[in-house]
Each structure stands twice: as C-alpha cells, then as structure tokens.
Amino acid sequence: xxxxxxxxxxxxxxxxxxxxxxxxxxxxxxxxxxxxxxxxxxxxxxxxxxxxxxxxxxxxxxxxxxxxxxxxxxxxxxxxxxxxxxxxxxxxxxxxxxxxxxxxxxxxxxxxxxxxxxxxxxxxxxxxxxxxxxxxxxxxxxxxxxxxxxxxxxxxxxxxxxxxxxxxxxxxxxxxxxxxxxxxxxxxxxxxxxxxxxxxxxxxxxxxxxxxxxxxxxxxxxxxxxxxxxxxxxxxxxxxxxxxxxxxxxxxx
Amino acid sequence: xxxxxxxxxxxxxxxxxxxxxxxxxxxxxxxxxxxxxxxxxxxxxxxxxxxxxxxxxxxxxxxxxxxxxxxxxxxxxxxxxxxxxxxxxxxxxxxxxxxxxxxxxxxxxxxxxxxxxxxxxxxxxxxxxxxxxxxxxxxxxxxxxxxxxxxxxxxxxxxxxxxxxxxxxxxxxxxxxxxxxxxxxxxxxxxxxxxxxxxxxxxxxxxxxxxxxxxxxxxxxxxxxxxxxxxxxxxxxxxxxxxxxxxxxxxxxxxxxxxxxxxxxxxxxxxxxxxxxxxxxxxxxxxxxxxxxxxxxxxxxxxxxxxxxxxxxxxxxxxxxxxxxxxxxxxxxxxxxxxxxxxxxxxxxxxxxxxxxxxxxxxxxxxxxxxxxxxxxxxxxxxxxxxxxxxxxxxxxxxxxxxxxxxxxxxxxxxxxxxxxxxxxxxxxxxxxxxxxxxxxxxxxxxxxxxxxxxxxxxxxxxxxxxxxxxxxxxxxxxxxxxxxxxxxxxxxxxxxxxxxxxxxxxxxxxxxxxxxxxxxxxxxxxxxxxxxxxxxxxxxxxxxxxxxxxxxxxxxxxxxxxxxxxxxxxxxxxxxxxxxxxxxxxxxxxxxxxxxxxxxxxxxxxxxxxxxxxxxxxxxxxxxxxxxxxxxxxxxxxxxxxxxxxxxxxxxxxxxx
Numbered sequence: 001x002x003x004x005x006x007x008x009x010x011x012x013x014x015x016x017x018x019x020x021x022x023x024x025x026x027x028x029x030x031x032x033x034x035x036x037x038x039x040x041x042x043x044x045x046x047x048x049x050x051x052x053x054x055x056x057x058x059x060x061x062x063x064x065x066x067x068x069x070x071x072x073x074x075x076x077x078x079x080x081x082x083x084x085x086x087x088x089x090x091x092x093x094x095x096x097x098x099x100x101x102x103x104x105x106x107x108x109x110x111x112x113x114x115x116x117x118x119x120x121x122x123x124x125x126x127x128x129x130x131x132x133x134x135x136x137x138x139x140x141x142x143x144x145x146x147x148x149x150x151x152x153x154x155x156x157x158x159x160x161x162x163x164x165x166x167x168x169x170x171x172x173x174x175x176x177x178x179x180x181x182x183x184x185x186x187x188x189x190x191x192x193x194x195x196x197x198x199x200x201x202x203x204x205x206x207x208x209x210x211x212x213x214x215x216x217x218x219x220x221x222x223x224x225x226x227x228x229x230x231x232x233x234x235x236x237x238x239x240x241x242x243x244x245x246x247x248x249x250x251x252x253x
Numbered sequence: 254x255x256x257x258x259x260x261x262x263x264x265x266x267x268x269x270x271x272x273x274x275x276x277x278x279x280x281x282x283x284x285x286x287x288x289x290x291x292x293x294x295x296x297x298x299x300x301x302x303x304x305x306x307x308x309x310x311x312x313x314x315x316x317x318x319x320x321x322x323x324x325x326x327x328x329x330x331x332x333x334x335x336x337x338x339x340x341x342x343x344x345x346x347x348x349x350x351x352x353x354x355x356x357x358x359x360x361x362x363x364x365x366x367x368x369x370x371x372x373x374x375x376x377x378x379x380x381x382x383x384x385x386x387x388x389x390x391x392x393x394x395x396x397x398x399x400x401x402x403x404x405x406x407x408x409x410x411x412x413x414x415x416x417x418x419x420x421x422x423x424x425x426x427x428x429x430x431x432x433x434x435x436x437x438x439x440x441x442x443x444x445x446x447x448x449x450x451x452x453x454x455x456x457x458x459x460x461x462x463x464x465x466x467x468x469x470x471x472x473x474x475x476x477x478x479x480x481x482x483x484x485x486x487x488x489x490x491x492x493x494x495x496x497x498x499x500x501x502x503x504x505x506x507x508x509x510x511x512x513x514x515x516x517x518x519x520x521x522x523x524x525x526x527x528x529x530x531x532x533x534x535x536x537x538x539x540x541x542x543x544x545x546x547x548x549x550x551x552x553x554x555x556x557x558x559x560x561x562x563x564x565x566x567x568x569x570x571x572x573x574x575x576x577x578x579x580x581x582x583x584x585x586x587x588x589x590x591x592x593x594x595x596x597x598x599x600x601x602x603x604x605x606x607x608x609x610x611x612x613x614x615x616x617x618x619x620x621x622x623x624x625x626x627x628x629x630x631x632x633x634x635x636x637x638x639x640x641x642x643x644x645x646x647x648x649x650x651x652x653x654x655x656x657x658x659x660x661x662x663x664x665x666x667x668x669x670x671x672x673x674x675x676x677x678x679x680x681x682x683x684x685x686x687x688x689x690x691x692x693x694x695x696x697x698x699x700x701x702x703x704x705x706x707x708x709x710x711x712x713x714x715x716x717x718x719x720x721x722x723x724x725x726x727x728x729x730x731x732x733x734x735x736x737x738x739x740x741x742x743x744x745x746x747x748x749x750x751x752x753x754x755x756x757x758x759x760x761x762x763x764x765x766x767x768x769x770x771x772x773x774x775x776x777x778x779x780x781x782x783x784x785x786x787x788x789x790x791x792x793x794x795x796x797x798x799x800x801x802x803x804x805x806x807x808x809x810x811x812x813x814x815x816x817x818x819x820x821x822x823x824x825x826x827x828x829x830x831x832x833x834x835x836x837x838x839x840x841x842x843x844x845x846x847x848x849x850x851x852x853x854x855x856x857x858x859x860x861x862x863x864x865x866x867x868x869x870x871x872x873x874x875x876x877x878x879x880x881x882x883x884x885x886x887x888x889x890x891x892x893x894x895x896x897x898x899x900x901x902x903x904x905x906x907x908x909x910x911x
Contacts, residue, residue, distance in 0.1 A: 017823065035525045037658075043530055043774070050772045050818050050827065058826055060318060062491040064531045066654060067416055068322045083657070090657045115462055116824045119318075123439065126319050130431040134424035135383045139303040139723045141374065142381035146338060149392025159385035159410055162417060166321055189383065196383050 004034045006098035010045065012057055013105045015114050018121075022114065024103075038081060038091040039064060039071065059118040066090040066230065069165030072172070073118055074105040079169035079228045087167065087230040107168050109177035111215045122168050124214040125182065131210035132203040133186040135196050154192045162189035163231045170225035170233075176217030181225035183207050184241035185233045191244060201248035208245055255508075255882060255896045258684040259363040264902050265345075268367040271685075275728055276735035283308035286734050287742060289456055289471030291443045291498050293320030295415070295715060296698025297477030298422035299722025305429030307727055309734075312469055313426065313435055314458060316442040316493055316829075321423045324479060324491040325718060328415025329536035329651065331397060331407035332379075332715040334372040339396055343404040345369045350903050352713060355401040355581050356678070356706020357856035357872060358905040359511070359880070361898065363685060364703045371724040372716050376408055378723055382421040386410050397647075398541050399711035401581035401910075407712045412536050412651040418715055422722070441467070442829060443498045444757045446474060446505045446694060449749045453694035457750075457757045461829060464822040466754050468745035472737050473693045473730060476502060477722070480677035480699040482515065484837045484844065485789070486781020488674035489521060489534040495833040496840050499681050499700050507689040508882035508894060510682035510702030512840065513848035516709055516857050517790050518675035519585035522658055522668075523605040532673040533658060535608070536651055537711040540578045542613040542644070543668070545569050545585070547597040547606050557599070557607055557667045568592055576910040583708045583857045583870070584910060586672035590790050591868065593671070600669045609667035614640035672790060676714060678705040678857065679847075682882040682896070686729035687721060690882075693733060697721035702880065707856025764831050765821055769814030773831045776811050780804065780834070780841055788845050793861040797849040804842045805889060811838060843883060843891060850893065853877045865907075874905050 007030045015022030029045050036044075039061055046056035062070040066087040073088045075081035081091045096102065104118065112120040150158075162185070170181035187204050190196030196203075219238060226235040260267040278286065286309050290301045293315040301313040315323060335348040348369040353360055376394070380386065386408050387395040396405040410417040429435040440461040447455040447468070455470040481496035482488035503509045520535045546565045553560065568588060570577045580588075589606050592598065599605050619636030622643060628635065641664055645652070655663050681689050681696035683703055688695050698718040705713065743750075787800035811834070819825040854863040854870035855877070863871045880896040 033526060033528060036528045037530070040528045040530050044528065047772055047774055050816060051770075053818070055818055056827060058824060062317060062322055062493050063324060063327045064492060065327055065533050066657075067327050067413065068317075068324070068491060069319075069326075070317060070322050085653070086657065090654065092657065092660070094660060119824070122318055126321075126427060126430075126437070126439075129424060130427045134428045135381070136428065137378075137381045137425075138306040139299070139378060139425070139727065142377045145336070145376045145380040145386075146393045148380075150388055151392055152388050152390050155385055155388045155392075158383075159387075159417070162385050162410075162420065163413060165416075166319065189385065193383050193385065195381055 005031050006034070006093070006096060006100070008032060008096065009101040011101065011103045012117070014057070014117055017116055018113050032093055034092070034094040036093045037064070037089060038093065039089050041093055057118060058116040061089055064089040067165060069167040072107050072120060072167055072169070074107060074172055076103050079107070079172040080230055085230060085232050107172040109171045109216070111177060111179070112168060112171065124216070125166050125168065125179070127214060128179065128183060128207055128210050129186065132199070132206035133190070135190060136199060148194050150193060158189050158192040161185045161192070161233065161237055164233050165231055167230065169228045169230060171216065173224040173228040174217065175222065175224065176220060178219045179211050179216040180219040180238050180241065181229065181233055181235065183211055184237035187241045187244055188237045191240070200244060201251060204241060204244040204248045255682070255690070255894050256684065257361065257896055258686060259361070260685065264362060264366050267363050268370055272728055275732045278731045278735050278738065280308050282738040284310065286310065286737065287312065287471045288730070289469060289474045290314070290477060291456065291475065292323065292477035292479060292700070293423070293426070294323035294325035294477060294479055294698065295419055295422055295718030296700070296722045297323070297475070298419065298426045299719050300475055300477060300697055300726050301435050302422060302425035302429050303723050303727045304730070305426070305432070305434035308434070311429070311435040312438065312471065314438045314441045314443060316440065316461060318439055320426060320437065320439065321420060323419060324494050325419045325715070326416045327491065328715055329412040329534065330399065330538035331409035331414045331712040332375070332418060332719070333399065333406050333710070333712045334376045334408060334716065335369055335406060336373055336376060338394060339405045341404045343406050347404065348372060348406065351402050352704070352710055353706065353903040354908060355710040356708055357870070357908055358706065358874070358878070358900060358903070359514070359855050359898065360704055360706030362900060362902060367725070368704050368717060368720050371720045374724055375716065375719045379418060379421050382425060384410065384417050384421045386417070397538055398579060400537055400540060400579045400585065401576070401710045403576070407538070409538065411646070412538070412648055415715060418719065422719070443501070444832070445501045445753050447750050447753045448505055448691065449743055449747060452692040454743050455745065455750060457754050462824050464820070464825060466757060468750045468754055470742050470745055472734060472740060473695065475695045475697055475726065476681065476700050477697045478700045480680065481837070481840060482674045482677050484780065484841050485674040485784045486777050487524065487529060487532050487785070489518060489532050492531060495836070497833050497836045499696065500836040500840055502681060502689065502691065502694060504885050505691065506885070507691045507694060508682040508884050509679070509843060510880050510882045511679040511847065512844045512883065513788065513851060513858055514678035514707050514856065515674060516582060516676040516678060517586045517672045518582055519589055519672045520608060520670045521673035521675070522655065523600060523602065523671040533654065534673070534675060535655060535668060535670060536648070537582065539608060539648060539651065542617065542647070543578065543608040543610050544612055545578055545606055545608055547592045547599060551596040557609070566597070573910045580910045581708055581710060586790060587859060589672055605669040605671045607667035608670045610644060610663065611667070614644055618643035676709055678702065678707060678709055682880065686732060687726055688729070688733065695726065695730070697726060707858055761821055761828070761832070764815070764835070765817055765828065767813065767815050767817070769816050771814050771816060773815060773817065773827055773834050776807065776815060777834045777837065779807055780838055783807070784841050784844070788848050791859050791861050792848050794849065797845045800845045801842055804838060804845065808838045811835060842889060846891065847881055847883065850881060851877055872905070878905070
C-alpha cells in the first residue's frame with residue numbers, strides 16, 4: 001500500500017461538561033500520513049493544541065485494537081466512521097484524501113449523556129446487564145465442561161452474538177436510540193446455550209424493563225444498528241429477543 | 254525476612270492440605286468485612302464476583318468507563334488447562350512442568366503446581382457461566398496448541414478468548430452488583446494505599462469525571478491492576494494500562510519482584526512510523542498454522558510470493574526441529590531479532606519476518622476439507638478456497654485486524670511480523686497466599702510476579718488471572734480476615750486517610766503547577782525509547798548503566814518542564830496520563846537496576862554477557878536462582894531482598910527446544 005500525506009479540516013464537537021452547551025470547533029491538521037490510525041491523527045492534533053496552550057479534545061479509547069469497546073466517535077454521520085465492521089481505533093487514514101473535511105461528534109442518545117467533548121456515559125449498558133445478563137452460577141465446582149455437549153452450530157451462533165463489544169454504536173445509529181441490538185445480542189448469547197436455558201424467560205423480561213427505564217427508545221426495525229455494528233451482530237438477534245419476550249410474557253404471572 | 258509461606262509436604266499435596274486447614278470466616282462475619290478490589294480485568298472481576306458470592310462487602314474500582322473494558326479483553330489465543338481431553342499425554346504435572354521450564358526456572362514451584370491444579374476447574378466454571386468456547390461437531394470442546402508445549406491443552410473462542418472470559422467474569426460481577434454485594438466504581442483511579450498500624454486499610458482514588466479525591470476503607474485491599482509493559486511506550490497493552498496502583502503500593506512498602514522480567518512477544522504487527530501510539534499483537538495461536546521465514550539471501554527485495562520455496566529460510570524449524578514454530582516466545586523473539594540484525598529482515602524497515610499460512614491452508618485444512626467433501630485430486634485453487642474457510646473460522650478476526658492496519662490481505666500474502674513488548678512477568682512480590690509483604694495488601698494476576706518466572710508461556714496469563722480470582726483468593730483471604738472479624742470499619746476521617754489524601758493532592762497540584770513546555774506524551778516516548786534500546790530484547794552492563802543515568806535525567810526534566818493543560822477539578826485525561834508517566838519513569842530506573850543486578854540470561858531477560866556459543870540464553874543457577882524483591886528506600890534508592898528458589902521436582906536443566 002502506497003503511503004501518502006494529507007491536510008484535513010476537522011469539525012469537532014466540543015463540550016466542557018454535561019451541563020454546558022456544546023459547539024463545533026474547526027481545526028486544520030497537516031501532514032497526516034495515510035498509515036496513521038484515525039485516533040493517532042487526533043493524537044497529533046491534541047499534542048499541537050497542548051503545545052499551543054489549548055484544551056485538547058477528550059475522547060474515550062483504550063485497547064486501540066477494536067475489542068474493548070471504549071472508542072466512540074460519530075464521524076460524518078456514521079458511528080465509527082466509513083469502514084464496515086470496524087471501530088474508530090481501527091479506522092486508518094488511508095480512508096481519506098488530501099483536502100477532506102471530517103465532522104466528529106460524540107454518540108448521540110439521551111441514555112448516553114455527554115461527559116466531555118466526545119466522551120459519553122454508557123453506564124446504562126452496565127445496568128442492563130445487571131438486570132439479568134448473566135447465568136446465575138456461583139464460583140465453585142460445576143460439572144465437567146464436557147458433561148453437556150453443545151451443538152456446534154448453536155455454540156457458534158451463541159459466540160457470534162457474544163462478540164458484542166458493548167460500544168453503543170447501535171444506539172447511536174438508531175433514530176429512536178434503541179438498545180435492542182445490544183440487549184438482544186446478550187439474550188441470544190445466553191439463550192442458545194443449555195447453561196443459560198433455565199433463566200431465559202425472566203432474563204428477557206428483566207433486561208427489557210431495564211432498557212425502558214434507562215430511556216432508550218423502541219425498535220422500529222430500520223436495521224441501522226446492524227449496518228454500523230463493528231462486530232457484525234445480526235438484526236436476527238432482535239427477532240429472537242422478540243420471540244423470547246413474547247414467550248416469557250405468556251408464562252409470566 | 255521474606256517468608257513465602259509455602260506449605261510443607263509433597264508438592265502435589267500442598268494446596269490440598271492448605272485448603273483443608275486454612276482458617277474460615279463464618280457467613281455472618283463475612284457480611285461485616287469489606288474488601289477493596291482495584292482493577293476489573295480477569296483477576297479483579299473474578300475476585301470481586303467470587304468474594305461477593307461468598308458474602309464479603311466488595312468495592313470494585315476501574316479507570317475505564319465499564320469493568321468490561323479492562324485489557325484482559327484483548328487476549329486472543331486461549332487459556333490453558335490440564336484437561337487432557339485430547340488424550341495426548343497431558344496432566345497436571347505436565348502443565349506444571351512446562352510452565353516451570355518455560356519460565357526458565359525462575360518461578361516458585363508450589364505456586365505453579367497450584368495453578369496447574371486449579372486450571373481444570375476454571376474451564377468448568379467458565380462453561381457453566383456461558384463462555385462460548387470453540388466446539389467440535391460432536392458438541393465437545395476443541396483445543397489448540399501454544400508455544401513451549403507438545404500437547405494441545407489450549408481452550409479458545411476464535412481469536413477472542415480473553416473477551417469471552419472477561420465477559421463471563423464481568424457478568425458474574427454485575428450479578429453481584431445487582432444483588433448489592435459488590436459496589437462498582439468506574440472512571441476511578443487508585444492513587445494511593447492507606448496504611449493504618451502497618452496494615453492496608455483503604456485507598457485514595459480520583460474520580461476521573463469530577464477530579465475529586467475519594468477515601469475508601471477496606472479490611473483488605475486487592476490490587477488486580479495488570480502489567481506495566483507501557484513503560485516501553487510502544488507495547489501491545491491498552492493505552493491506559495499503567496503501573497500506578499502497584500507503584501504506589503511499592504512506595505508504601507510492598508516489594509517489587511523481578512521488575513526486569515519482560516515478555517517480548519514474537520508476533521506483532523511491525524512499527525510503521527513515528528506517529529505510532531501502540532502495537533498490535535497477532536496471536537501466538539497463529540504459529541499453529543503459520544510458518545515463520547525470511548529470505549535466504551540478505552536484503553532480498555522481491556515480494557514474498559515471488560521468492561521460491563528453496564530460497565526461504567524457515568529458521569525456527571531449522572534451529573529448533575523438536576518444537577519448530579512453536580518454541581516459547583522469548584526464543585522466537587530473539588531468533589527474529591537475530592535474523593533481522595544479520596540483514597535478512599523484510600519490509601521497508603528490514604525489521605520484520607514473514608508469518609506464512611499458505612502451506613497449512615493448502616495441505617492441512619484444504620486437503621482435510623476436500624476429503625470430507627469427497628473431492629478426489631483437488632487442484633491448488635480448490636484447496637486454497639476450502640482451506641480459507643477453515644482458517645477464517647479459526648482466526649478470522651485476526652486476519653481482518655491485520656488487513657485493517659496494514660492494508661494487506663494475509664490470506665494472499667504472508668503477514669509481516671516483529672517482536673513487541675507484551676507482558677510483564679515481574680510485579681509486586683507476593684507470598685503463597687498472594688499477599689504482599691504489607692499485611693492485608695494482595696496482588697493478583699499480572700500485577701504480581703509469582704507464576705511465570707522469567708518467561709510466560711502462551712495462554713497462561715488468562716489461566717493465572719482467573720485462578721487467582723476464582724480459586725485462590727477466596728481461600729487465602731479468609732486466612733487473614735478470620736483474624737479481623739473484630740475490626741470495625743475505620744472511619745475515613747482517621748489521620749492516615751487524611752494524611753494520605755493530602756500527599757496525593759499535593760502531588761497533583763505540584764504536577765499541575767510545573768507549567769513547562771513539553772507534553773506528557775513526549776516524555777513517555779523518550780522513556781520508551783531508552784527502555785526499548787537499553788532494557789529491551791538484549792541488555793548489557795554498559796547500556797543499562799547509561800539508561801539509569803538517562804532516566805534520572807529525564808525524571809528531572811519531567812518534573813521541571815512538563816506541561817499539563819486544563820484544571821484539577823474536572824475530567825482531565827492529560828493529568829491522568831502525567832501521573833502514570835511519572836510513575837513509569839521511576840519504575841524504568843528500577844527495571845534497569847534489576848536487569849543490571851541479574852548478570853545472567855534467563856527467559857525474556859537476555860544479558861549479552863551470558864549466552865551459549867549458539868547464542869541461547871545461559872542461566873547462572875549458582876548465583877541467581879532467586880527472586881529479586883526490591884524494597885523502596887527513597888528516591889533512586891532500593892534495597893535488594895532475595896527469596897531463594899528451590900526446585901525439588903522440576904530440576905533445572907539447560908532449557909532446550911531443539
């Protein structure tokens with residue numbers, strides 16, 4: 001891949017804290033290598049701003065290899081930027097060319113309030129998991145791992161749902177700010193395994209109730225979540241959740 | 254002096270006997286005892302969940318926005334366990350032996366044996382939690398191989414094993430949060446340990462959102478804060494991974510064990526330029542199916558696919574026929590460096606070697622699939638097509654990641670790889686019960702020094718983190734807390750809390766008031782460069798002495814010229830980073846001092862002065878069969894304590910993988 005340099009214009013959402021009004025500021029960045037990652041490009045800008053005595057852009061990031069789920073930028077109207085099945089930290093500057101203008105915003109959802117600049121509070125996701133996103137088993141001496149065979153296709157499908165990194169791109173892309181893709185991925189991961197079966201009904205009900213309480217919107221099946229999910233979590237999970245929820249409702253008291 | 258509290262008796266009976274006689278805390282008393290857990294990776298989350306289940310009142314802290322972000326999540330290849338599901342000769346003893354040998358006889362036998370014993374329960378527990386490990390068509394669990402072993406004992410979930418295990422532990426912990434047994438503090442960073450009457454009784458931490466300092470009491474404090482590879486600036490660690498919690502504990506009296514033992518992982522994506530902020534690992538599991546080579550001709554500029562088979566040097570297979578591409582990490586890293594230094598490296602920088610999947614893609618997977626489908630005499634294209642499908646299932650996410658970073662398709666051209674800092678075997682010194690020499694202060698997982706000696710085998714970090722959290726600390730902490738049941742919670746207006754908080758606040762305001770001209774990042778990069786060049790893959794006396802002087806100089810410059818923007822009472826990531834880099838600088842000096850002291854080569858620590866004629870690491874068991882535990886005495890001043898290592902079962906020999 002041929003390396004090249006570019007100059008870019010960035011329009012970045014700046015907001016001092018949750019209570020203050022935010023705004024877009026415009027920045028010029030120069031001599032950006034096509035081999036840099038998107039976040040490294042922001043690093044370059046931040047270093048320059050610190051040297052000039054300005055306040056650098058706050059953004060969430062940690063592993064920078066697409067798995068921790070911390071990075072969260074809404075780039076040119078799309079969570080995690082232009083590439084498919086990708087997180088911002090894995091987006092590389094060869095996606096852009098000299099002279100481009102890039103607009104960068106934080107995740108947009110009432111259930112994800114802004115903390116500062118591009119950082120948002122996603123603790124609502126933790127609380128959805130607390131509502132039932134687990135198998136109730138204490139550490140101890142469970143049966144041998146091979147005592148219960150699991151059909152390979154089911155195990156693979158469970159894993160595909162469990163690959164969710166909890167980044168919140170699905171919520172950010174949804175016009176209703178629904179957390180259904182996130183929630184359904186967890187319900188699917190556990191419902192497809194024999195170990196998760198005993199609690200599958202109460203789990204679906206409790207997690208949906210918590211989602212509503214957190215202020216996430218309803219799902220209208222537009223599929224925007226699936227289109228931007230960095231881990232390719234399928235919208236079929238939402239259909240499964242709906243079935244689980246319905247079945248649970250039928251037998252609930 | 255240093256009492257490692259290893260139980261007496263034969264090796265395989267120690268843990269059984271310990272569990273049989275250890276003090277217990279009754280359920281009613283557990284509810285009165287508070288435990289602080291710092292860090293929520295595999296060790297922290299599993300400890301918090303397990304202790305919460307037992308009934309202790311747990312407070313769990315992490316600097317990330319959710320416990321699920323901890324860097325254990327990025328572990329790729331797998332987790333070892335002595336299940337012997339493959340009927341290939343594995344056993345608890347073999348896992349123990351491989352680990353002690355892999356660690357080049359610098360680990361504690363009793364700890365390693367315990368680790369091997371509990372490894373099997375970990376897999377059972379994870380499956381019960383719903384961890385979706387890879388399975389075979391019969392519905393049973395699959396295994397793969399990792400370096401330094403000749404059996405298949407590694408359990409995995411594609412290239413995302415760490416993620417799946419961490420989510421399992423995270424979910425178990427969130428369940429305890431829901432039940433009220435665990436209180437969770439996210440975006441909180443521990444900045445000091447509070448010691449009352451010689452015992453760890455709490456922490457001071459900073460709320461990273463508001464900038465406020467908080468005091469938290471605990472009858473015991475568990476540090477599960479990971480490793481310190483970021484001292485090298487460039488490493489496979491997450492950007493936020495740091496030594497601060499462990500370092501503060503060290504400065505409060507906890508000894509630091511074997512700080513110079515660093516693992517350089519052989520298969521990482523090479524550095525592409527000065528802008529680089531981190532390095533990305535390509536899992537060791539790829540060495541199951543990838544063959545490592547360089548051109549036989551120096552400076553060969555042809556494209557990899559244009560170099561014919563007979564002009565390729567599969568140097569690991571050539572040098573180590575018994576283990577081939579699956580030699581341990583330290584051996585593979587040094588061999589790659591040797592080839593590149595000799596001028597055989599590839600890529601634009603010449604600092605890379607090839608990891609090539611074509612052979613196994615065609616011959617192993619392609620042929621097996623063709624057989625299954627009943628295709629007689631398949632042509633190469635068919636084999637490649639069929640093989641790709643299998644490789645995709647095994648390593649798909651890694652191949653995708655490689656392509657995103659480099660822009661090259663590893664199904665078509667070999668990966669270019671080079672060693673990078675990955676893991677630190679050193680850490681806080683702990684006894685058999687995982688307690689540091691400070692009473693009531695524990696260290697679990699990568700944060701302690703205990704199980705991997707001078708080199709960790711692949712897929713053993715996940716095993717150790719979960720062993721410590723699920724199966725060791727729930728027993729050993731009782732032995733301490735049983736004597737604390739009469740201790741009432743100490744109010745946080747106790748003078749020790751006030752004094753410690755003041756020290757933390759003073760340091761923060763000192764940092765903020767320097768108002769110099771250089772950024773935190775620029776200091777971190779300079780530290781990393783010194784460490785990589787002089788305390789990296791090869792070390793010598795001259796270089797280490799120079800490094801110590803350079804680091805001391807850098808420290809002075811940092812404390813007189815660093816520039817931190819923003820204010821104290823707000824979200825300020827640069828301030829967070831400044832505190833961490835300041836600690837890394839001090840740690841860097843200790844690492845060099847330890848490396849200088851250890852005038853032998855062992856595992857990942859390669860002193861150029863101590864090698865065999867063939868260039869292999871040469872240990873000196875007579876003078877260095879000990880754990881170097883350093884006590885902080887003051888600025889740039891440490892006292893060395895030695896814990897002698899005795900090997901009753903795994904007798905030290907020259908480690909050979911030939």
